Amino acid sequence: MADIIANPESEGPSGGWGSVKSIARIYGDTRPPVAVLEALTHQNKPGGVMCVSCAWPKPVNYHPFEFCENGAKATMADLTSARCGPDFWNDHTVTELRDWKDYDLEQTGRLTHPLRYDAGTDRYVEVTWDEAFEKIGDTLKSLPKESVVFYSSGHAGLEASYLYALLARAYGNNNLPQSSNMCHETTSVGLNKVIGSPVGTVIWEDLEKADAFFFFGQNPGSNSPRFLHPLQEAKNRGARIVTFNPVVEQGLVSFVNPQSPVDMLTGHETQISDEYLQVRAGGDIAAMLGLCKVVVEADDRAVAKGSERVLDIAFINEHTTGFDSFIALVRQTGWAEIERESGLIEAAIRRAGEIYIAAERVIGVYGMGLTQHYQGALNVAMVVNLLLLRGNIGREGAGCCPVRGHSNVQGQRTVGIAEKTKLIPMDKLKQLFDFDPPIKDGTTIVDAVKGLMAGKIKAFISLGGNLVRAVPDQKAMQDVWARQDLTVVVSTKLNRTHLFPAKQAYILPCLSRFEMDVQAGGNQSVSTEDSFSHISGSTGKRTPASKLLKSELAIVTGIAKVALDPHPKLKWDAWTGDYSLVRDLIEFTYPKDFKDYNARLFQPGGFYRGNDAHERVWNTEEKKAVFTAPKQLNALSFGDADGRFRLLTMRSNDQFNTTIYGYSDRFRGIEGTRDVVLMSKSDIDAAGLVEGQIVKLVSDFGDGIRRELGGLKVTAHNLPSGTIGAYYPEANVLNAIDHHDELSKTPASKAIPVRIEV
Template identity: 85%
Template sequence: MTDTIPNPESEGPSGGWGSVKSIARILGDDKPSPMVLEELARQNKPGGVMCVSCAWPKPANYHPFEFCENGAKATISDLTSARCTPGFWSDHTVQSLRGWKDYDLEQTGRLTHPLRYDEASDRYVEVSWDQAFDDIGQTLKSLPRESVVFYSSGHAGLEASYLYALLARTYGNNNLPQSSNMCHETTSVGLQKVIGSPVGTVVWEDLEKADAFFFFGQNPGSNSPRFLHPLQEAKKRGAKIVTFNPVVEQGLVSFVNPQSPVDMLTGRETQISDEYLQVKAGGDIAAILGLCKVVVEADDAAVSTGAARVLDIAFIDEHTVGLESFIDLVRSTDWSVIEKESGLTETAIRGAGELYIQAERVIGVYGMGLTQHSQGALNVAMVVNLLLLRGNIGREGAGCCPVRGHSNVQGQRTVGIAEKAKLIPMDKLKALFDFDPPTEDGVTIVDAVKGMMSGQIKATISLGGNLVRAVPDQKAMEEAWASQDLTVVVSTKLNRSHLFPGKKAYILPCLSRLERDEQASGPQSVTTEDSFSHISGSVGKRTPASKHLKSELAIVTSIAKATVAPNPKLKWDEWTADYSLVRDLIEATYPDQFGAYNERMFEPSGFYRGNSAHDRVWKTEEKKAVFTTPKQLNALSFDDAEGRLRLITMRSNDQFNTTIYGYSDRFRGIEGTRDVLLMCREDIRSAGLSEGQEVKLVSDFNDGVRRELAGLKVREHNLPRGTIGAYYPEANVLIAIDHHDELSKTPASKAVPVRIEA
């Protein structure tokens, strides 16, 4: 590999003045409250507010400005001066808004009043909160319990999330799919199977002691920029960083630290990755097997000469099972097969493998580039295999580090938003609230969407999010969503899910986490869980965007009061008045993880709820960590064929999930548009295309359904042969709802079989 990674598309390193200019542009577009700077100064600090964007942890020893470009954009967006009042609908019908872009809907501003869809006028009209809750409750009570879905986006705090799960179960089902179903459910299922913990094993202190970081399909530059600070510190102390990613992501190439006056004034860059291997989409299993092969060959050589072992045999013997079968496959797999499946050379993989061997303590980092595949759980298991070979789980400076997206997506699962009944302490719920919780598993997102399409799901309550836009098979989903008897979306702004109302439809506007939440007992605070399993409190200070807004928790309890049969143990009003009482309930339900909850919620780095695998306690069926022998060497459910390409759905620098802040993707050199198809030069030539040519992508899933995305312009980009890229969520229309990870049903959005039509 070369010393530097060429990325000719990028306008410069991550961080630096590029980030400052990007934030300034959003400030100009959204014209937020003058207090936005004060709010950013409080972000991710004790007594402040946890970022409303990603779930990256806050350090105990924080920087003066503990926010990143993405966090700033999310904060500015929440504090925009624009308002979407009921008067907006005087000039716009729902049908007319379907032609608007996601960005245009975002720019209408904060919702101010509860709204009901009026079919006769094809508009939303203002409705009182009491009328809305009464109608929602009456409709839910009339429906079969199994036909209602309670979806959550990953934003709501732990308090509202706990009560939301309680609402669903007292209503009568476990239909609690969540946004992790679309991104990191593969982690929850995959890691649970092999190390007995559904979340990552590292804590902040491990970042400071690691000798190497191995990245797989994760992009900190756009998705978790605050990660770049500990990576820069790691480089200064001599740690190595190795990246496997089909896309050259600028955040893993170079970084100018906005916190450093010297870096900003001189433009001094930190080179992040020592080795950058552009694995082809779906090729990570083979690539990681190659790394393991380097380790095993080195260990075999050590055994033959009597040198010190490369494998951590003491750890393996005490803590793992399954090594023999895995090593047999490693030894018997020829390098030519590894090269073919990974798209990488033996030389490149050997170079990365040597860095792994030389490092005493390694952290394996991954993101949706691994989880969103048909064999995503196998991808995750392969990362664990690599770490287990040298004892890199359950000790300082080492571990497994999946990086979560939404700010409380992990925490919502922790406190009960889960469709699998076995994950919930039903006995404690029964004792606390004197009811019989349902024991049947609920639906995943995939099951829910298919249920809507078949007519079995008749109502969906959505606690945040933009589910219609986020899921596969968008066109079919739009029709299915609108065919329901009831759709309710708790939101801060308009999005496309509002534009396909059910037979009855409500938009319920809520407070932002940044805003002051006044209840009967006074100002309230909420808590969230970060990617490292730490719980932190947030205190909203800003004046609400409208006096008509309710908190997420108050909306949940109001729906519950209108829907669930009265029960003296269900004290919805008391819990709304004082959120600390809800935290007491969470502690009573999960005492091992939430002891002294109210007392500890504002600790500088948050309080740690613990992780069994971090302590080398393996809660697997085998009671040990498990080596997995892969059944195939790619993460695909389809074979290569003439003209078939592997599409990666990608996020731009100017978006967060389905929220589009603008049309600037400076790291890829794309400005003013999202209608692009990224291809390498060789693929453009072999397809007989030219730069700037307009093309259409069509699904090649072979299920008889025509799926297409037209109006894309070809753009040359640094990608492996056979791997192409287009933006999420626009490209979701090409993904079949049945194209998902085998174990978790997470949509396989990172290797979608498609063809190009000129």
């Protein structure tokens, strides 16, 4: 129950020469052309390419090298010299490839031809684009409209995403789940409920003025390394940083700036976190309630002395509701209960609370460590509670900062990829395209998987992604995925989803964002939205990996032309030839967000589409920001029991989502394998295990279904007692599809109940 600021397993600070060496190793594995270095120098800059990795914002005053280790790895992976053409299938069957590791599939290289699965030979075979589109269209026309799902990962640009959503609605449903269903849908639902915004409220300038950052369940060192630059600048000007996380993430411990010659030559490390509190998995609600209790107690003392209030009472009275009920709960909750549920000692929480009180402007940062819980939305509401106490939303240098993962996962929702009809301006679509959009809500990922299991879903169109590998209940998903009438996956690389083909299965290879997208109107640009709601243009300049590749937008329109009846207002060919026409449609549909879209496409730093909560306009039902009195002090759907552990799934330093670049997790000191279960030394001893022992994890969800993951090496790691860790996506097999956030149905992957078997 002690707070710590060390990670003995780590090979050193984030950034520095470790980052350079890691990039060099991936360069050797992927063997991209020398031109990749030129591509990196223009990455995340006006007129360049927006990174295909995370959604971290693009600053107006950019660095000479505005990319990070992860971004460089993603770029080199996209521009690899390896190719996976039709001849690959001369030597391999689909069934054989199921025994390959995710890393080995990634190393086969870029897909070059459209492919169709041939059940007779158990291989994919080359097919022409026209034939693929025709067969896909025929099958879609024959299926019940509600049985087809149009899924999207967070990669495709805003233009392709808008047309993809239009395709689904013109086809006849709102079955538009997206990868945010598995990560930050909790933000979209939970944050919207309490401040009226489905996205964060901060912008880049706020980072430069904040006096303190409070991190909850977010790991910038591996997931958004460019965040470390403003954090280093913040520390240099005297800002304080407090971190709550079960895992000691090196990016929040220390950082050597690889863009600083002095840092690189001297090895100078910037200590990032002033306080690092290892909260139990699922214990953040109690920890945040403890912080709020420190603030309330300080305010009580101020009132008793007649001194200046600690609470921002003027803000609370004017802008919030629910304050009295929340404060009553804070007062009546004892420290013993807070300590038990959070796994932290009172003194540690008090030190963090004093930092919060001393800071005039605070930014609350969170990631999937909060959102992927049974009470994930309550986690998010507690971050807002803390910020509201001192008016830290809607003013400079303060706000709520969820950090998104994929490069355009937020933007796709903005332009219509959403299963909830209330989020879509259906009247605008009817006016633009002269058809009646469906009014019934579509399916989430969780409901789509359950629909597959029930035999109700007959076809999946996937605009990117590796869905079979990414969802809970992987083994069951593999079986039911293959029972469908049709699967279509738009991809750049081979992945595990391709290895469970339906009765008809197609792999449609697409251009990378780095490659030229030449259409009738010339080389086209696309756009993406970052975590700060800024829109940036992106123009590929590299020669495509194959002459047969199509853009994501051209694939969407190719399917639309054969799956839908001709309609004079659906100008698929014209939109394919000139993406600026699609941007005009987006501007008409969302005029407030996309005013002068084409004219501002390459504005340095991107153009801001605005956020009402940033201006203290609350689009909640109450028309005010909402204090939430938590109904429980943990985020779990289960209680403690002898032999039960809380498993959190983690990403290594050598991966992006389900893409595995290698077997080096240098921040955790793990090399050459991903088959590990991380445990505290005390838990290893208490369980009668020894380091290096091979064990099996078994789900303890309680629904009678046996889920297991074996072959895991017991590895000592600095974790709270009762919390253990294993790698995503391998550990997804242990999570039940019914184990998800109560409001958003985001899978609860950060506290899975498991037992250990030997």
